Amino acid sequence: SQCDKAFKHNHHLADHMMIHTGERPYLCSQCGKAFTHNKYFIGHMRVHNGELPHQCNQCDKAFSYSQTLARHMRIHTGERSYQCQYCEKNFSLKCNLTSHMKIHTGENAYQCSKCNKNFLKNTDLKRHMRLHLGDRPYPCSECDKAFLQKCDLVSHKKIHTGERPHQCSQCDKAFKLTHHLTQHMKIHGERPYQCNQCDKAFLQNRYLISHMRIH
Template sequence: GERAFICAECGKAFSLKHNLIIHQRIHTGERPYQCGVCQKSFSLKQNLLTHQRIHSGEKPFSCQRCGKRFREQRFLLNHQRTHPEDRTGPDQERPFSCPDCGKTFGQKGSLKSHRRTHAGQNPPFTCPRCGQSFAQKGNLTAHQRTH
């Protein structure tokens, strides 16, 4: 369809005004959806709903092979790659598995860095513009391009 709604900040075009409004939050930093438990805020309502599972303990995604349950579908998908009978190709060279989400790594150091995202530790790389923190420098660098 026609993309009649243009972002004045970056020129990206949208066919629905609603999608433009949501997109503009990237530029404004607006986060209108706030968690009532920890006060963390989000730009998308769905991200708040997903976040709230941390507090409720809800784990709606279940592995069909072993029954382990997960808060988010992406954690389930990462976990499913850890079942040896399902592994093919490059995954066979990723022997280090995160016990929290199932994501696999080829190097022990990569797993250690990743585990900081679950441990509640303050990630060491912080954006000087908005204060958001990251466990890996590459993720901070990618984030800074959004400003």
């Protein structure tokens, strides 16, 4: 009823519905983070118990080995060490180079001329192009907003019905509860923990503490 997705089993539907409700029943008692699924919670707890001691100071990811963290940091630093042998484009991760190479091998024959993303089917490319063209075929009858996909319109309509009265001012997401909106707003750049030695700022105090070790 929230979007167009369908599932064979009820428990898969129940898991999926947490995306729409904002429910995060698995709460970490050490840092206050909450998760939709137990497997994500278990993975997160490995940061606290030392199984994933190498944590990125730019985001929430953590790793078992320092070399894995170093490879991950390329995303943040912009380092691009993987070059395509056909067109000399550079990529920060090997998997991105592998995906790009499919253009040359013919596996992903449809490339966006605006951002160079690759697609297996022409229909996928056409759907993607709506982002660049501003084509939003699903308008809301209650306000002047319009959407790329029907499921986004269905979700948006809940703002008007009162099912999700708390709307984000930065994007189209809306939430049932105020604290879910507050938590979501951090994605848009709220970084309250500022380093007094440099201009970096962080979402959580523990990231600031980790960063301060550099100084």
